[in-house]
Every structure is written in C-alpha cells, then in structure tokens.
Amino acid sequence: MASVAQAIRMALHYGETNLGVKDIFGQDVGAPLGGVFTATQGLKTAWNSPLDERGIIGMAMGIAMGGDKCVAEIQFADYIFNTIDLLKIAGNTLWCTNGQVQLPMVVMTPVGAGIFGSVYHSHSFDAWASRLPGWKIVMPSNPLDAYGLMLAAIKDPNPVLYLKSKALMRHKGDELIPGEPSDEKELKAMIDKPVQNAEGWKPRWPDLEEYIVPIGKGKITHEGEHITVVTYSRMVHLCDEVAHKLAGEGISVEVIDLRSIYPYDWQMIKSSIEKTGRVLFVNEDTEVTNFGEHLAYRATQELFYQLMARPRVLAGKNLPGIGLHPNLEKNSVPQLHDIETAIREVVAEVP
Amino acid sequence: MSKKTTVKAGSKSAAKKSVKASAKTAVKGSKKASAKADNFGGLSEDLLLRIHDLMVKSRVLEERLIKIYKAGEAYFWIGGPGEEAFGVPLGLLARKGQGPAYDWFHLHYRCTPTMVALGMNMVDSIRLIMNRATDPSTGGRNFANHYCFPQWNVAPVTSPIEVQYPLACGTAHVQKRFGKKALSIVTGGDAGTAEGDFASALILASRKGQELPVLITVQNNKFGISTPFEGQHGETHIADRAKAFNIRARVINGNDPVETYLAMQEEMEYIRKTGKPSFIEAHVSRLYGHSSADGANKKASMVDPVFTFENRLIDAGILTEKAAKKIWEIYEAEGVAAQEQARTEPVPTPESVWEHVYVDSENADWRKF
Numbered sequence A: 001m002a003s004v005a006q007a008i009r010m011a012l013h014y015g016e017t018n019l020g021v022k023d024i025f026g027q028d029v030g031a032p033l034g035g036v037f038t039a040t041q042g043l044k045t046a047w048n049s050p051l052d053e054r055g056i057i058g059m060a061m062g063i064a065m066g067g068d069k070c071v072a073e074i075q076f077a078d079y080i081f082n083t084i085d086l087l088k089i090a091g092n093t094l095w096c097t098n099g100q101v102q103l104p105m106v107v108m109t110p111v112g113a114g115i116f117g118s119v120y121h122s123h124s125f126d127a128w129a130s131r132l133p134g135w136k137i138v139m140p141s142n143p144l145d146a147y148g149l150m151l152a153a154i155k156d157p158n159p160v161l162y163l164k165s166k167a168l169m170r171h172k173g174d175e176l177i178p179g180e181p182s183d184e185k186e187l188k189a190m191i192d193k194p195v196q197n198a199e200g201w202k203p204r205w206p207d208l209e210e211y212i213v214p215i216g217k218g219k220i221t222h223e224g225e226h227i228t229v230v231t232y233s234r235m236v237h238l239c240d241e242v243a244h245k246l247a248g249e250g251i252s253v254e255v256i257d258l259r260s261i262y263p264y265d266w267q268m269i270k271s272s273i274e275k276t277g278r279v280l281f282v283n284e285d286t287e288v289t290n291f292g293e294h295l296a297y298r299a300t301q302e303l304f305y306q307l308m309a310r311p312r313v314l315a316g317k318n319l320p321g322i323g324l325h326p327n328l329e330k331n332s333v334p335q336l337h338d339i340e341t342a343i344r345e346v347v348a349e350v351p
Numbered sequence B: 001m002s003k004k005t006t007v008k009a010g011s012k013s014a015a016k017k018s019v020k021a022s023a024k025t026a027v028k029g030s031k032k033a034s035a036k037a038d039n040f041g042g043l044s045e046d047l048l049l050r051i052h053d054l055m056v057k058s059r060v061l062e063e064r065l066i067k068i069y070k071a072g073e074a075y076f077w078i079g080g081p082g083e084e085a086f087g088v089p090l091g092l093l094a095r096k097g098q099g100p101a102y103d104w105f106h107l108h109y110r111c112t113p114t115m116v117a118l119g120m121n122m123v124d125s126i127r128l129i130m131n132r133a134t135d136p137s138t139g140g141r142n143f144a145n146h147y148c149f150p151q152w153n154v155a156p157v158t159s160p161i162e163v164q165y166p167l168a169c170g171t172a173h174v175q176k177r178f179g180k181k182a183l184s185i186v187t188g189g190d191a192g193t194a195e196g197d198f199a200s201a202l203i204l205a206s207r208k209g210q211e212l213p214v215l216i217t218v219q220n221n222k223f224g225i226s227t228p229f230e231g232q233h234g235e236t237h238i239a240d241r242a243k244a245f246n247i248r249a250r251v252i253n254g255n256d257p258v259e260t261y262l263a264m265q266e267e268m269e270y271i272r273k274t275g276k277p278s279f280i281e282a283h284v285s286r287l288y289g290h291s292s293a294d295g296a297n298k299k300a301s302m303v304d305p306v307f308t309f310e311n312r313l314i315d316a317g318i319l320t321e322k323a324a325k326k327i328w329e330i331y332e333a334e335g336v337a338a339q340e341q342a343r344t345e346p347v348p349t350p351e352s353v354w355e356h357v358y359v360d361s362e363n364a365d366w367r368k369f
Helices: A004-018 A055-066 A081-096 A143-155 A186-191 A234-247 A266-276 A292-308 A327-328 A338-347 B012-020 B021-030 B045-068 B086-094 B112-118 B122-129 B164-180 B196-206 B241-243 B257-274 B305-315 B323-345 B351-356
Strands: A021-027 A047-048 A069-073 A105-111 A135-137 A160-165 A221-222 A227-231 A254-256 A261-262 A277-284 A312-316 B102-106 B184-186 B214-220 B249-254 B278-283
Touching: A004 A021, A004 A069, A004 A160, A004 A186, A004 A338, A021 A055, A021 A312, A047 B122, A055 A069, A055 A081, A055 A105, A055 B164, A081 B184, A135 A143, A143 A160, A143 B351, A221 A234, A221 B012, A227 A234, A227 A266, A227 A338, A227 B305, A234 A254, A234 A277, A234 A338, A254 A266, A261 B021, A261 B086, A266 A277, A266 A292, A277 A292, A277 A338, A312 A338, B012 B323, B045 B086, B045 B112, B045 B122, B045 B257, B045 B305, B045 B323, B086 B112, B086 B257, B086 B305, B122 B323, B164 B196, B164 B214, B196 B214, B214 B257, B241 B278
Parallel strands: A021 A047, A021 A069, A069 A105, A105 A160, A135 A160, A227 A254, A227 A277, A277 A312, B102 B184, B184 B214, B214 B278, B249 B278
Antiparallel strands: A135 A261, A221 A254
16 A cells, blocks of 8 residues: 555656646755655656745746646745745735636645654644635545545646645555555555665656545545544544544544545535534644634534534644654644543533 | 826816827827937837837826825825836837746836836726726736736736745746746845845746746835835845846846846847846836825936936937927826726625635635535
C-alpha cells in the first residue's frame, strides 16, 4: 500500500501527465531532495524556488493568472503565515474582478503536530484557512483520499489549499490507488528514489487511473448510533481507534471524516446527528477560535431540538506553540484518552 | 501654469456634440512645418501629438475623478495625475492583447495614463469610481483606479502595495515557456519597495539561467503617503538594488515622455531579445497627493509633465495653443458626459454579494450546503 507521501507523488505525476499541471514548485520540491517528505520526488515539472514563501505564493498566482496550472508548496504550514494577505488576495481575485479572473491553483502544505516538531513545525492551519473565502480547503486522512483530493484540487477552477498532515506522511491505508501495484515493495522500487547511488535515477510510474474525491464530500469511517464524532486528517485515526475500543463496551460511535473544510459536508453531519442526537467535534487546531466551533454553532442553531446533549469541541489548547518535549506536545493537542473521555462525557449526559 | 478644465453645466448638448468630435481632428490642422531646435529624440510628430493627446485625456479624466469624489458621488479617490509622461508611453509601447503571446500588466493604482493609452474609455473609469454595476473592472466592488481588463492582460489592481511584483514573475514564467517573446510589466511606487515582495521579484526574475522577461518599474514620486523619500530610504537610487541582482537598471526622468518612451522602448527590446529582466526607476510628480485621504489638492510646486510637454510642443511649432485648448475642451466634455451617463446606470444589487465567490457562482453560502 502506498503511503500518503507516495500517494501525493502519484497524484502529482497524474496531474502533470494528464491534467495539464506545468509547474510543481516550492522550497526543495525539485531535485535532488524532492520535498522534505519526499512527496515530489521524480516529478518532471518539479523545481526549486528561492526560500521565499511570499515569492512562491505570488508566483503561483501569476502562473495561474497567466493561464497555466501549478501546484505550489509551502514547506511547512508554520511558514505560510507570512503569506496570509496573498492568500486573501488569491481568494478574493475572482470576486473583486466580478468573475473575470480565475486563479486555478493548488497550494499544498504540511500541517499539524505529531512529529515532535516543536514550536515551528507543529502548527495547524485549518481554522485560519476556513477564514479565506474564495479558497476551497481539503485535508486528507489516508493515501486514497490524498490521491483523490489532489486530483480534485488540480481539476478545480478555484484556488485550493491542500493541507496534509505531517504525521500522516508515512501512513499507509488499506485501499489501493487505482493502478497502484498491490505489492508495496514493488511500488517502492518503482517510485522511491534510492537513498544511496541515486544519480541518474528516474521513477517508473505505475499505470495510474483517474480517481476523484469530490471536494465537499465527507466519509463515514465508523458507523454508530450513540454519538457522532466529526473530525478530519490525523484525528480520524485516533477517533476511529477510540470508536473501536468503545464498541466493545456497547458505546456505538459514528465517526465522520470531513475530508473538506470548505465547502464542508453539512448534510452528512446533519443526518448523522439526527440519528445519534449527540455530537463531538475533534481537531488539533487551537480551540479559540476553532473551525469546530463554527460546526458546533451550526449544529446548535439547526438541530437544537434533536440534540440530547450539548455539542462539544475537543481541540488543541490555546497556546502560543507546541513544546518539543512529548509531555508538552501530548498535553497540547488531543490524544486518544482525551477523545475517549470527551466521548464518554457526551454519551453520559442526560437531557 | 494652470488650465481651466471644467466645462460649465448648462452646455449639455454642446458637450455631447463636442464629445463626438475627435481630439485627433482638432490637432491635425495645428501642425506647422517650422524648424525645431528640439528634435524629440527622433520621435515622429504624429507620435508626439498622440502622446500629448493621451496625456491630456488621462489628466482630464483623473481631475474628473477627483471632482466626482469631492462632489460626494464617490467614496474614495486614489490615482496618478503627474505620472502621464511615464504611463502613456508604457501603454503605447506594450504589445496589447489577451493571452501569453501578449504583454502582461501588473499595475498599481496610479496607472490611469497607461490604461488610457491602452484604449480605456473615460466612462469605464468613471463607472469604477462611482461603483456602478456596469464597471467593467470590478462591477462596483472596488476603489477608483483598481482596474482589471483581461482582454488586454491587465491584472487586477490590488490595494495592498507591491504584491503585484512576484505575480509579474509568474506571468513572465508562463510567457517565457510560451515562447513568443512577450513580457510582463510591473509598476509600483518608491515607498512600496520596502515590502518584501519587491525583493521577491528581484530574486525570482534574476536567478541564473532562469531569468524572466519582466520589465520591473518603480515610479519614484519621493513620497510614501506623507513620509518623504529620505525618511524611508538609504539607497541613492532604487535602481541600484536591481544592479545587485545583475538586473540591467536605469534611472530616468519620468516627467519627460520622450526620454521615457525611448528608454522603455530600448528596455522592452532588450527583454524580448534576451528573455532577461530590466529595471526602470522613473522620477515622477505626484500632483494631487496620495489620495482623497490627504485632500487630493493640486501641488503647484511640482513639475507638471502635461503642461511642460504641451509647451514644448507649442514652442517647437508642432502644436498650437488653440489646438491644445481644443483638446482639453473635448476631453473635458467627454468626462462630463461620461459622468452623466454613469449616474443613470444601475448599481450592484444586495444579493450580488454571493456572485463570483467561486467560479460559475458555485454556492459559497455555508447556510445552503
């Protein structure tokens, strides 16, 4: 099975071969490194930019304005903050020009904690991103979605932010990408650059097929009856694990992998809450002000009389950073036991 | 020297009639085959008169915009009276069209002269400042002089300064790949060069073996809103910063349309031939201050490039005072008529806020997901 990094690499290969992507660029994106997480190894259109986030975003906007399709990378979301006004402009260009100028570009960046990256390699960006009207924002949790959402992002005529979890980069799913060889050693031999003697290396790409995960459509990863847990990205796996554990105790948890932050799959959330009457929103961005709060607000407004417990948001603590020591990181973003405790509390609440 | 550029109300029909007359026609009969000490760099009389005509048109338009603001028919004015001698030659020299085979413009909000030279009608600028739904740039959504004309590769002007510089590198990258020797032109102010985006563009445009066909320009009017040049800069010339990146650079008198035309022509030819960037720092006047925020009142102490050039043409016998006066009148009447027309046109509807958040007006309202 492909890892998320391999899936992204294969999606970008498919994009530059079949979907008109002409530039994949950013810091260390091209040879020799092929991305700090290897997600851009061996791609024919990948090139290294100067170490300049604003230059990267501005260049991407210019390429899109000029009529070509590009995928730009900011090496870590922690460094995307100094481009925030450019992201704002990219999001408002269509609107400001009354529909005249489209910016079909993809910006991908690794987000979140889980790799013990300390203060400047652990930031989340989903809540910030949700405040950039004009952008679509996706956050895959597994390789197949990483592939399908990247293809959807490339095909979308709007700017799309593709937020990939740092901690999931080596995560392997349980579903094959269409065209991917079933033997992961074979895949590795085909598309992973050798660690040594890599000079002259070229990938042998599998015969990949188009597979789209529509932007705005979530997925139920664990069906349940007693509580709905709405999450995305890395937290999907933690929530699923807790759901499996609690199932043994008779607590039936429905986990929704939102997959897209904006637009988001409200119909899926709504019908699940209507079924369970209880909801917990889980993500690792800081709690003030959190995208889960928006969802909790909406759940309260639209489903108040169907709820049997107060909606709850479990998020990262409102701290200036995430400390390097595991004791600090683990007490900053939700862990398995935090999710389990929150689910138990909401389920135990009686109207 | 000052000129009265306001046509009195009450002469509506006369004004409309005169709009139909061509300013070009007014000039034609004025040419004199007199001996001229000033050879204007070898530019033809037709070109000189065209430049003058467009400079006047741009000035009259900008002054009309200020009047519209001061009359309370617009919320804000910002613009570039004083930059006609730079902006008009820029618009005339570029390869105008849509797509990567043509030049791209990444302008700032002082570039009405370039837009006029490209062929923008006065009424379209007035529709913009009066926020009409008919405004072709923004549909009534944005400030004065925030132009956007995709049919001429004019990128949308933004309020944040200097962000247009790296975008120009992006379009230049596309143009270079396309291979038709088109270039991207970026303009901005001297104060804005303090922004990191300016440095981003210098770096992106000049990487060895990956140079980009960009004409990087700075219109140095010696002010950043109210802060003088000396208060913000240590460098002698902003152009010196381009030299540090091995970008060919020069400083010109942007108040002289002849010097500007010739310099820009030379640099554009260099860029088209080599695919490499070039940098022009043009010293210009800022005749009406920064924007309506600081009053938009005329600064008599500054060089007025339009009247300086007009007098030069008159002195050389290329233009008569009578013909010059006629040009001002014709454009003033056009401006008045355009304002009257814009007044009658519809404004954006409240519901239209949801249009164009996403392509094809895909639903942006989360309440409807």
